[in-house]
Amino acid sequence: MKPEKITEGVYSLRLNHFNRRLFDALVPLPDGTSYNAYLVRGSEKTALIDSGDPEKAEVLFDYLKDEKKIDYVVSLHAEQDHSGSIPQVLARHPEALVVTNPKCKDLLLTHLHLPAEKIIEIKDGETLSLGGKTLEFLYLPWVHWPETMGAYLREDKILFSCDFFGSHLATNELFSEERRVYEPMKRYFAEIMMPFRTNIKSHLERLSKYELSFIAPSHGPVHSNTKFVQDIHRDWAVGEPQNKVLVAYVSMHGSTLQLVNRLVSRLQEHGACVEKLNLEQIDEGRVAMALVDAATIVIGTPTVLAGPHPKAVYAAHLANLLRPKARFVSVIGSFGWGGRAAETIAGLIPNIKAELLKPVIVKGLPTGADLKQIDELAALIAEKHKTLPVCG
Numbered sequence: 001m002k003p004e005k006i007t008e009g010v011y012s013l014r015l016n017h018f019n020r021r022l023f024d025a026l027v028p029l030p031d032g033t034s035y036n037a038y039l040v041r042g043s044e045k046t047a048l049i050d051s052g053d054p055e056k057a058e059v060l061f062d063y064l065k066d067e068k069k070i071d072y073v074v075s076l077h078a079e080q081d082h083s084g085s086i087p088q089v090l091a092r093h094p095e096a097l098v099v100t101n102p103k104c105k106d107l108l109l110t111h112l113h114l115p116a117e118k119i120i121e122i123k124d125g126e127t128l129s130l131g132g133k134t135l136e137f138l139y140l141p142w143v144h145w146p147e148t149m150g151a152y153l154r155e156d157k158i159l160f161s162c163d164f165f166g167s168h169l170a171t172n173e174l175f176s177e178e179r180r181v182y183e184p185m186k187r188y189f190a191e192i193m194m195p196f197r198t199n200i201k202s203h204l205e206r207l208s209k210y211e212l213s214f215i216a217p218s219h220g221p222v223h224s225n226t227k228f229v230q231d232i233h234r235d236w237a238v239g240e241p242q243n244k245v246l247v248a249y250v251s252m253h254g255s256t257l258q259l260v261n262r263l264v265s266r267l268q269e270h271g272a273c274v275e276k277l278n279l280e281q282i283d284e285g286r287v288a289m290a291l292v293d294a295a296t297i298v299i300g301t302p303t304v305l306a307g308p309h310p311k312a313v314y315a316a317h318l319a320n321l322l323r324p325k326a327r328f329v330s331v332i333g334s335f336g337w338g339g340r341a342a343e344t345i346a347g348l349i350p351n352i353k354a355e356l357l358k359p360v361i362v363k364g365l366p367t368g369a370d371l372k373q374i375d376e377l378a379a380l381i382a383e384k385h386k387t388l389p390v391c392g
């Protein structure tokens with residue numbers, strides 16, 4: 001493999017994994033993923049930025065086969081998909097020193113048992129000169145873990161952004177194309193960044209003071225349209241939720257589905273966008289993406305052993321973890337002889353600071369009166385949404 005040139009002396013060493021279908025044993029990857037390392041050659045020193053996941057170490061070392069000397073391995077993030085091959089890099093390049101922040105150092109010692117004497121600690125804002133190439137380190141906590149950071153290459157105006165602005169997208173294209181990268185990037189934001197929206201907001205404010213020609217994240221292609229990428233992240237992180245309803249449901253014998261279909265139909269008549277997701281074959285990424293901009297979340301569930309269906313419980317738990325900006329939630333569903341499905345779901349989402357709209361839980365197959373309650377719920381949601389932006 002040949003490193004791909006971004007600018008003079010700066011190279012992408014992308015480790016594509018086209019066939020990977022699950023990340024962290026949790027996150028579906030419909031477009032595969034990539035683990036990105038970068039090489040920066042100054043007139044005096046050479047730095048490798050991250051090392052990628054060890055399962056692709058042979059590709060990394062193929063890229064590096066002609067590299068005689070690596071002076072620094074910059075570790076932006078201790079998670080193993082970024083740092084996992086550092087022990088092998090150090091074994092092949094005993095001259096190299098690892099450059100990272102104190103929190104990341106601690107995690108590298110914990111997860112990889114790196115020798116502490118090989119690690120140089122840097123502070124936020126500190127620089128490292130490679131000779132005509134200056135890396136400025138920017139702490140960006142919680143662009144996944146607490147130790148995550150970026151590095152800004154001043155002369156080339158390149159931000160190595162770690163997980164920030166990443167996308168789970170395996171591709172041989174060096175640079176991103178807006179229409180192609182939008183959905184994988186939104187999926188990535190939803191799954192990784194959404195719980196830390198406040199941090200994302202302040203990082204975006206900090207980065208707005210930097211001139212960025214390229215953003216080189218640790219997953220997916222390099223972005224040359226840096227304004228587009230920052231603007232959509234700002235919108236996802238701090239923009240108002242849209243006139244959009246996520247209806248995530250499961251139905252065993254069709255009664256809950258009747259309620260769901262009625263609600264979806266009425267909401268659409270009121271002009272709302274509706275994302276109707278059947279949790280029977282849950283794709284956590286689809287649920288997460290819908291949560292980025294939905295103003296209302298409705299969980300549809302039948303009653304199983306006196307409580308909500310386990311798949312509805314999982315969806316509610318996931319939504320609670322991701323802390324979306326939804327303003328309203330509700331529960332609809334059916335029961336045979338009793339239960340507390342709505343109360344249980346409501347108790348599972350304390351992190352979502354949203355108003356609970358009166359649930360509609362009906363006995364058995366919905367009657368005309370039951371469907372009227374659904375119509376009222378749809379009208380209430382439409383009323384609540386009337387000042388919100390249209391969904392895009």
Ligand code: FEO
Nearest residue numbers: 079081144163218
């Ligand atoms: Fe790309 Fe937080 O791992």
